[in-house]
Amino acid sequence: MMLISYITSQTQLPQNSVENTVKLLNEDCTIPFISRYRKELTGNLDEVQIGEIVKFKEQFEALEKRRIAILKSLEEQEVLFEELRQKIEEARDLIALEDLYLPYKKKRKTKADTARENGLEPLAKIIMSQNATDVSSIALKYVKGEITSEEEALEGARHIIAEWINERTDIRNMLRNQLERFATISTKVVKKFEDDEKAQKFRDYFDWNEPLNRIPSHRLLAILRATSEGFIRQKIEIDDEKALYKIEERIIKSNDAASKQIKLAIEDSYKRLLFPALSNEALSAAKEKADESAINVFAKNLKQLLLGSPLGEKRVLAIDPGFRSGCKIVCLDAQGNLHHNETIFPHAPKNDTSTAMKKISSLADAHKIEAIAIGNGTASRETEQFVKRIQFKNAMQVFVVSEAGASIYSASKIARDEFPNYDVTVRGAVSIGRRLQDPLAELVKIDAKSIGVGQYQHDVDQSKLKSSLDTTVELCVNAVGVNINTASVPLLSYVSGIGPKLAENIVNYREENGAFNSREEIKNVPRLGGKAFEQAAGFLRIKNGENPLDDSSVHPESYAVVSKMAKDEGVKISELIGNKALLQKINLEKYISDKIGLPTLKDIIKELEKPGLDIREEAKVFTFNQNIKTINDLREGQLLPGIVNNITNFGAFVDIGIKESGLIHVSNLSDSFVKDVNKHVHLHQQIVVKVLDVDVERKRIQLKLHQLDTR
Structure with missing residues (x-):
């Protein structure tokens, strides 16, 4: 299976765009650089689409690494026959790979292993053939050594059969399908914690039942946290009788003594091997999905926070x-x-x-x-x-x-x-x-996870969370651009192609040699080579430098084409910048070459019209209702100004000027169905809310979005 076909099948993006993007990634180009300065190669893919390519590229590489390891193990065991090799090479996900490897996987000694050591595998095969008329008398032939009775012989044979059933891919996939479609998750409070003060925040889950495939991410993460803290017990359930019947119809062909033994083996395999493993797998998959949802919420919130309104350079x-x-x-x-x-x-x-x-x-x-x-x-x-x-x-x-x-x-x-x-x-x-x-310049100094604009960030996969948040910070920093002469080491370290060590070198060079006067001078920074300069230059700004383009997002590799435009129009570059009427008259087709295309030329014109324009809104003063000082001052029906201070999948939290934030549940954001909270409100947005309910004892405030505050 080829990398490009895998990514295109997962993303539905054009093959040529995927091929060129993967090539750029392999050349150590960053997502911000590729999305901003390589549009001709990618077919104008945005940073989200390139991020998807990165994700599936990493997935494919992990899959290939595991595939190679499994093939090597099977070769060493001398069990790799051609049909098995072909199935392994055709497997398109880790679950399919692991199922194929399961019969050969080194594991702790099992009941089936003990039965084989006692010579019971031939008996298991006879039973599975379902041709024997007198299973009892055949079993007596295996009563020897450690096996002291007919029942022990049959039990050992059933352990072997149970293992065979557990290793059947078709049965495992059938049960996965049952779990995916019909599994429920239920919870019960641990009796001794019914009145425990710490457990009360999980009171909603003291007796709960819900389909696993429909449970919202925040609820599953809350249940898992309550379980890990010992307040509740949770379990996954499906219709066991239906599942057992579906296994039996795949295996049992007769109604005799052998089939009765097989039926017992099926029940044992299901209860002891199949269901525990596959229900855990289903829960893990649900947890992974919940993690992804929670991480996406956190990343969206972080982006809004980082791109919050700056006051600018004021005392x-x-x-x-x-x-x-x-x-x-x-x-x-x-x-x-x-x-x-x-x-x-x-x-x-x-x-x-x-x-x-x-x-x-x-x-x-x-x-x-x-x-x-x-x-x-x-x-x-x-x-x-x-x-x-x-x-x-x-x-x-x-x-x-x-x-x-x-x-x-x-x-x-x-x-x-x-x-x-x-x-x-x-x-x-x-x-x-x-x-x-400047919220962005200051917040990059803090571990993003500690900013507190998400849900259950300590419960999700921490490596995935860090990767997502780091990418979000990187995209925000590069979207805004960085003044190289004032930026801190943490801010510079997020610039495309820089990283912590080069950021330190830039600041040290600045302290020793004074402010940078041109982008070209950046090349003098120790250990900052051509590749790093290529990736970083367009995102680094130099105010009042030698070249006016150095304070824009025009990349140095495109300076020549801007110079040609200015020359053709008979003006200096400085006279071209900001001259919207003149810029809009330029025939861009004239400047297309094998190195630069229409998408980049359009970006250049857009930047020259408003060079260095900050994409962020200006900071606005906000005033809370001065009569509301504590939760006791709240009354149902009050209209209050507030600021959105956190967004989750189930709604938005709003600061109304007291210690406790109020919640606008997703159902109270609009009179119509709300699929995405972020499409109705955003972090730090000034709004007006209506008080629906106040629970002083639990310190909970229910709000309704009344209107966006346009003051």
């Missing part, structure tokens, strides 16, 4: 709010550099409000502050209200910023390296301020 005063320990204040310049820090105590128990107001006012004047960022943790609402009472000399925008993961960053090696002389409270406040300036 910010950031506050990490608190009560007893005070509010930590930092002043940052437009590039996010720390210029000042101290602590104020405007809240209880000190209530030094007057001094705190004067301090913030004077700092805002001294550092020419343009915006204030307040973390959304403890004392956030009180701090926001306090700040809004200050009379600033100039108009001041006040933003509440998510603190998710800030504590992870502040205690990390990255933070210690950035601020070795400051404690975690200062680092946390700096992170809050920088998140307002």
Whole structure:
């Protein structure tokens, strides 16, 4: 089986596009580079389609690796006959491969192995032939050595038959089909945990039953977590009688003593071997599907968070709010550099409000502050209200910023390296301020899993989660582009073709030689070779450099064609950039060559019209309802402003300005059926919600989407 045909059969993408994409991947090209700068070769595939090719390429390679290992094992055992080899070479998935290998797989000593050692395999064959008229008398001939009775002989023969049945591919596939179509998953609470406080969050699953093929990912992951924590027991079930009948009709041909022994062997094989293994396989498949769904939700949320609205290069005063320990204040310049820090105590128990107001006012004047960022943790609402009472000399925008993961960053090696002389409270406040300036540049410093914008992220396959999130971060970073003269090592490390080590080398070179003046100068960075430059250059920006194209997404390999366009139009490149009327008159057909085609030329024109345009929306100030301070202030029917702070498959969580987030269940997002929550709301979107129900005891708030907030 060939790689290309495997990928095309799985993706339904054109063969030529797949072939060229695989070739580029084998040449160590990245997904962002291929999707942006190799459109002619891929047939204009986007990053999602290229990601699918990567996924199935890896699947195929894993399949081939296992196929080779199995063939080698069978050859060493000297059992690889031609028909078996052909079946193995034609197998299109790991399950089919493992079924073929099962009879030859080295395993712990089984009951069938013991029976064979006692010489009972011939008896098993006689029974399976279903030709013997007197099974009892034949069995007596095998009563010798370890076998002391007729029943022991028959039992041993049944163990061998049970193993044969277990190894039959057709029977295993039939049971897989039954499990796939009809399996249910049921749960029961462990008696001693019925009233346990920790178990109450799983109360919905104390007595539950649902078809396995229809269970939503979040529910299955919740059940599996409750099971692993010992609060409930779960089991997979199908109609056993129906399954046994379907096995019997494949094997039993008569109604005699031999068939009775076979029927007993079938029951044993089903209960002891087939059902335990295949029900676990079905549950694993359901878990894998649930993992994929949860990981996709996390990746979508992460993308929205990373592409959140930046304030841009403005001077910010950031506050990490608190009560007893005070509010930590930092002043940052437009590039996010720390210029000042101290602590104020405007809240209880000190209530030094007057001094705190004067301090913030004077700092805002001294550092020419343009915006204030307040973390959304403890004392956030009180701090926001306090700040809004200050009379600033100039108009001041006040933003509440998510603190998710800030504590992870502040205690990390990255933070210690950035601020070795400051404690975690200062680092946390700096992170809050920088998140307002540029969420992407700051959030890449935190392990994506710790940001907390998903569901059951600790329960899913961790390697798949990391791979998906790393890819998401990489795509976001490259979609926005990176200023090479201000970017941190973590941000640079996600640029196509760079990685952590080259990112360090870039920053070290920058510190030793000053700012980069051109993309060409990037080639001077130690160990940054031609391939890395090719992959990275188009995503690295140089502000006010020697060549105006260096602050655009036009790749250096296309500079010559832009120069030709400018020359043909009788203008300088700088005069061509931003001149939409002139750019739209250019006949692109004239510049097509064997190296550059129409898709790339169209991208170049689009970029030249608005060079360096940030794809992200601008940050907007948001204000919660000031009368709602705790869950006790909520009433059914209230309309409240809120911000979407998490999205799951079952709905969206909304921050309405109190400790507890409310849930808009998927059924309350629209009057029509909702297939994808993300098509109705997105992370950090400002909306208006209606309060449907408040459960103070369980701290649960049910909301309905009223309208998108257009303020």
